[in-house]
Amino acid sequence: MKFGVLRFPGSCDEVDALGAARRVADAELLWHGDRDLKGADAIVVPGGFSYGDYLRAGAIARFAPVMESVIDFAEDGGLVLGICNGFQVLCEARLLPGALLGNANRRFTFRQVGLEVLNSGGSFTQGCALGQRLSIPAKHSWGRYHAEEETLAAMDRAGQIVLRYADGENFNGSVHEIAGVSNERGNVFGLMPHPEHAVDELTGGSTDGLKIFESMRLTVEGAHV
Amino acid sequence: MSEDPGVATAGSATASGIASAQQPTLEDALALGLTHAEYELVCEKQGGAPNQVELAMYSLLWSEHCAYKHSKKLLRTLPTEGSYVVMGPGENAGAVDVGNGQVCAFKVESHNHPSAVEPFQGAATGVGGILRDIFAIGARPIAVLDSLRFGEVGGDRDARARYLLDGAVQGIGHYGNSIGVPTIGGEVYFEGPYEQNCLVNAMALGLGEREKLVRSAAAGPGNTLVLFGARTGRDGIGGASVLASAELGEAGSDEDKRPTVQVGDPFEEKKLLECSLELLERGLIVALQDLGAAGLTSSAAEMASKGEVGIDLDVAMIPLREPDMEPFEVMVSESQERMLCVVEPANVDAVRALCEKWEVNSAAIGTVTESGRMRVFDGAELVGDMPVRALVDDCPLYDLKPEKPAAPIYAPPAATLAKDAGPREALLALLRSPNIASRRPLFEQYDAIVQSRTVRRPEQADAAVLAIDPSPAGGEDRDASVPGEGRPIPGLAVSIDCNGRRVAADPYRGTIEAALECAANLACVGAEPLGTTNNLNFGNPEKAHIAWQLTESVRGLGDACRALEAPIVGGNVSLYNEGATAGPIYPTPVVGMVGRLPDVRRAGRLGFARTGDAVALVGPFVPSLAASELAKLWGEPLPDGLPELALDAVVEAQAAVREAVRAGELTSAHDIAEGGLAVALAECCLERGLGAEIEVDRPAWEASLFGEGPGGFVVSGGEDALRALGERTPVRTIGAVGGDALRISLPAEATLSTTLTELKDAHGALAELFG
Numbered sequence: 001m002k003f004g005v006l007r008f009p010g011s012c013d014e015v016d017a018l019g020a021a022r023r024v025a026d027a028e029l030l031w032h033g034d035r036d037l038k039g040a041d042a043i044v045v046p047g048g049f050s051y052g053d054y055l056r057a058g059a060i061a062r063f064a065p066v067m068e069s070v071i072d073f074a075e076d077g078g079l080v081l082g083i084c085n086g087f088q089v090l091c092e093a094r095l096l097p098g099a100l101l102g103n104a105n106r107r108f109t110f111r112q113v114g115l116e117v118l119n120s121g122g123s124f125t126q127g128c129a130l131g132q133r134l135s136i137p138a139k140h141s142w143g144r145y146h147a148e149e150e151t152l153a154a155m156d157r158a159g160q161i162v163l164r165y166a167d168g169e170n171f172n173g174s175v176h177e178i179a180g181v182s183n184e185r186g187n188v189f190g191l192m193p194h195p196e197h198a199v200d201e202l203t204g205g206s207t208d209g210l211k212i213f214e215s216m217r218l219t220v221e222g223a224h225v
Numbered sequence: 226m227s228e229d230p231g232v233a234t235a236g237s238a239t240a241s242g243i244a245s246a247q248q249p250t251l252e253d254a255l256a257l258g259l260t261h262a263e264y265e266l267v268c269e270k271q272g273g274a275p276n277q278v279e280l281a282m283y284s285l286l287w288s289e290h291c292a293y294k295h296s297k298k299l300l301r302t303l304p305t306e307g308s309y310v311v312m313g314p315g316e317n318a319g320a321v322d323v324g325n326g327q328v329c330a331f332k333v334e335s336h337n338h339p340s341a342v343e344p345f346q347g348a349a350t351g352v353g354g355i356l357r358d359i360f361a362i363g364a365r366p367i368a369v370l371d372s373l374r375f376g377e378v379g380g381d382r383d384a385r386a387r388y389l390l391d392g393a394v395q396g397i398g399h400y401g402n403s404i405g406v407p408t409i410g411g412e413v414y415f416e417g418p419y420e421q422n423c424l425v426n427a428m429a430l431g432l433g434e435r436e437k438l439v440r441s442a443a444a445g446p447g448n449t450l451v452l453f454g455a456r457t458g459r460d461g462i463g464g465a466s467v468l469a470s471a472e473l474g475e476a477g478s479d480e481d482k483r484p485t486v487q488v489g490d491p492f493e494e495k496k497l498l499e500c501s502l503e504l505l506e507r508g509l510i511v512a513l514q515d516l517g518a519a520g521l522t523s524s525a526a527e528m529a530s531k532g533e534v535g536i537d538l539d540v541a542m543i544p545l546r547e548p549d550m551e552p553f554e555v556m557v558s559e560s561q562e563r564m565l566c567v568v569e570p571a572n573v574d575a576v577r578a579l580c581e582k583w584e585v586n587s588a589a590i591g592t593v594t595e596s597g598r599m600r601v602f603d604g605a606e607l608v609g610d611m612p613v614r615a616l617v618d619d620c621p622l623y624d625l626k627p628e629k630p631a632a633p634i635y636a637p638p639a640a641t642l643a644k645d646a647g648p649r650e651a652l653l654a655l656l657r658s659p660n661i662a663s664r665r666p667l668f669e670q671y672d673a674i675v676q677s678r679t680v681r682r683p684e685q686a687d688a689a690v691l692a693i694d695p696s697p698a699g700g701e702d703r704d705a706s707v708p709g710e711g712r713p714i715p716g717l718a719v720s721i722d723c724n725g726r727r728v729a730a731d732p733y734r735g736t737i738e739a740a741l742e743c744a745a746n747l748a749c750v751g752a753e754p755l756g757t758t759n760n761l762n763f764g765n766p767e768k769a770h771i772a773w774q775l776t777e778s779v780r781g782l783g784d785a786c787r788a789l790e791a792p793i794v795g796g797n798v799s800l801y802n803e804g805a806t807a808g809p810i811y812p813t814p815v816v817g818m819v820g821r822l823p824d825v826r827r828a829g830r831l832g833f834a835r836t837g838d839a840v841a842l843v844g845p846f847v848p849s850l851a852a853s854e855l856a857k858l859w860g861e862p863l864p865d866g867l868p869e870l871a872l873d874a875v876v877e878a879q880a881a882v883r884e885a886v887r888a889g890e891l892t893s894a895h896d897i898a899e900g901g902l903a904v905a906l907a908e909c910c911l912e913r914g915l916g917a918e919i920e921v922d923r924p925a926w927e928a929s930l931f932g933e934g935p936g937g938f939v940v941s942g943g944e945d946a947l948r949a950l951g952e953r954t955p956v957r958t959i960g961a962v963g964g965d966a967l968r969i970s971l972p973a974e975a976t977l978s979t980t981l982t983e984l985k986d987a988h989g990a991l992a993e994l995f996g
Contacts, residue, residue, distance in 0.1 A: 009584055010492050012405025016677045019695060048401045053491025107995070108398050108670050139402070139672045193676075202680050202692065202714070202825065 104173025319794025640860025832912025848932025
């Protein structure tokens with residue numbers, strides 16, 4: 001099982017994501033200008049400020065050559081995880097519904113946040129229990145999730161709202177406290193908090209983020225059996 | 226020497242004066258900040274009057290900012306050698322050995338004057354500048370800290386202070402967050418004398434391999450100079466001479482200085498960083514230097530000077546942001562995010578190809594020569610020709626004329642607490658006061674965890690702690706976060722500090738205290754100092770009383786660093802922080818100290834964590850209200866001098882606490898600073914939400930609860946551990962951990978009792994500044 005972690009100019013958390021993925025499987029960085037996914041079984045679109053977040057967060061990265069391959073990979077059912085800026089990129093690429101707007105508190109904010117698992121059956125959270133509380137750091141200025149009510153209702157019915165902020169933790173003002181969503185098929189998942197920064201008690205405040213990477217490994221290896 | 230201090234406008238008297246005159250005159254030289262005698266010396270070195278390009282270059286390199294002409298003689302008295310020092314002052318950053326063939330590079334720099342003019346960009350480009358200094362020696366930046374000073378907040382006349390605070394904090398966050406370097410600590414004080422001249426100092430740390438460090442000396446005549454990074458524009462022309470070497474608020478309005486404060490682009494710098502490190506990793510370059518204050522002028526001249534070579538440069542080869550720039554403008558531009566390197570001719574194509582991979586501009590702009598001269602060409606035309614030595618080394622150095630002021634320099638602060646307020650009211654007022662209240666509303670705007678090294682985040686411990694290897698407990702040792710099992714995980718600790726009010730009261734002892742405070746913070750996490758950096762922020766050194774502050778302060782810094790065996794490996798000087806009407810800032814010698822700890826799994830925390838632990842007051846602590854935070858709230862004037870301190874006993878107490886933390890014997894350790902014992906106790910309760918019952922048996926609660934001074938710690942742990950600690954340094958058990966309140970019984974007063982909620986509410990007072 002191998003993770004491919006994208007690297008755009010301006011990515012910041014790609015090495016952290018690489019380290020997190022290597023705790024559960026092989027992992028390799030993939031250059032933005034290169035269309036080759038090098039046989040990766042799952043893709044991580046990491047956090048940071050791709051292309052300086054100029055124009056709009058994620059808006060330029062979405063057009064990078066590597067993203068063409070990632071879009072094809074997702075359409076073939078491959079697992080794609082977008083973290084923070086990666087979540088923004090996946091929304092810009094229309095691989096995920098909705099959009100990320102400026103935080104309600106209008107500032108970049110770094111905080112360890114509590115999350116609740118709303119769907120523990122999916123490819124990214126099968127290692128979690130329903131209703132389980134996760135402690136994972138969040139750090140961003142454009143993290144307020146937004147989608148039309150109609151879309152949200154459909155997403156809710158389809159189990160696409162995977163993670164919500166626990167009570168009092170939604171500093172960015174996301175609609176319905178949404179922290180992480182998947183596409184309808186369940187093979188593309190984006191979240192604003194950083195699971196790759198919660199893989200070690202010493203530096204992450206918890207190891208809850210590892211559950212996401214572990215779930216992805218289980219999904220890929222299960223599919224291979 | 227690579228602060229990027231902004232700015233003069235293209236339309237200002239200086240720049241336009243020069244631009245209009247083909248052959249500049251003495252008046253032009255004076256307008257650019259040279260003295261009459263300095264101009265004559267330039268003429269002598271040049272064998273005639275300098276032309277426009279030459280005068281522009283001399284005026285920058287001979288400015289206070291580049292030549293350190295009022296501070297160099299003092300700086301030479303500082304200790305700079307020690308067993309861990311790998312690179313000392315004079316390089317882009319200092320570096321100390323951290324074991325395993327690795328070094329930690331670090332340095333602090335100021336960006337005060339630009340931040341006073343435009344705080345967001347001023348602070349952002351300050352961070353950008355210090356980061357370039359770190360990767361210029363081949364180290365990857367791993368952390369940023371900041372040290373900030375503003376005028377008073379909280380009154381009805383605090384609009385300027387709040388504007389500067391908000392802008393500076395957002396600017397620091399913008400740059401550090403966007404480039405993927407964590408901001409892990411810092412300090413901020415609010416005092417009247419900083420109202421017109423705020424201070425924005427940024428410190429950065431990097432990690433590199435000892436064998437792969439690169440120096441900035443140009444070497445190898447025939448080698449090529451390659452400039453890479455952002456294009457060169459008209460921004461920041463004359464910043465070093467005009468902004469950073471004169472008082473603000475005088476010649477012309479500060480508003481005039483704003484339009485060309487450089488604008489930072491962290492995305493460009495992120496590419497520049499990765500590109501520079503890959504160039505070094507592949508061994509493609511001979512020398513590397515960032516472009517900071519005075520731009521290409523200082524970078525090229527300093528590289529030539531250090532390598533004892535000459536340099537020929539062609540301004541026509543430099544990629545420009547706007548057409549029709551004059552040669553002197555190109556040479557003095559302070560456009561951000563640029564680097565200069567020396568490359569063997571055979572490697573030029575490879576260097577430029579790598580720049581292209583990272584989408585970074587590059588151009589071969591000159592060659593290293595044997596001439597010992599700095600020659601500037603515009604195509605085929607020679608437009609400037611100067612001896613390198615004259616430019617870099619021959620600026621006259623001045624002796625200070627220090628004199629202790631006969632009368633107080635600083636007005637007393639406004640009283641905000643009645644002198645008859647009781648101990649409970651005083652404690653809550655202190656926790657609410659801007660110098661003590663929680664910094665959470667500031668540090669929450671910074672990414673403190675990117676790069677996966679941060680073991681102690683802000684407010685968890687007295688010093689920030691980083692594991693040297695990222696995600697230390699990863700791989701096979703996945704369960705190795707338990708101390709005592711598996712192999713130790715070595716780490717770094719870092720602290721930055723300076724209480725300017727105490728330095729103003731006593732420049733010698735106040736500066737010693739600043740260094741001791743840093744070392745105490747390191748001791749509380751279990752780290753011993755390896756080296757020190759400093760940023761001397763003072764007023765106009767040509768005035769006798771400022772010269773006295775500076776002289777005494779540097780004497781204190783030297784004595785403290787010798788006692789701590791923490792030599793100075795680099796630093797920065799920012800003078801002229803005063804205005805015609807505002808008066809000088811408090812003397813503010815900001816000290817940054819880096820230490821090493823053998824195992825981050827045992828890094829100390831500051832908060833009480835175990836009910837039933839004994840609480841002890843540790844160290845040769847002699848609390849005094851002189852220049853204390855409580856005296857400030859009472860509106861008292863600064864005293865003339867601080868109490869004597871027992872330097873050796875304080876250093877010994879720090880060693881004792883450090884060893885106990887390393888051995889895992891203490892549950893918590895916190896040093897006593899602003900607000901004295903009671904504030905330290907409150908902070909210990911608040912970190913993890915656990916109260917304490919304390920008994921203070923000394924009379925005069927004002928001094929025993931709120932008195933300040935070096936050498937005191939609040940620790941918690943088992944009785945046996947405290948007894949063992951008592952064999953090395955004074956230890957007095959004063960209570961026990963437990964409950965949801967802080968209660969302090971006093972000999973002649975009612976017991977001071979506050980719930981944790983009350984403490985937390987008071988401590989959260991700064992949130993309203995960022996509403």
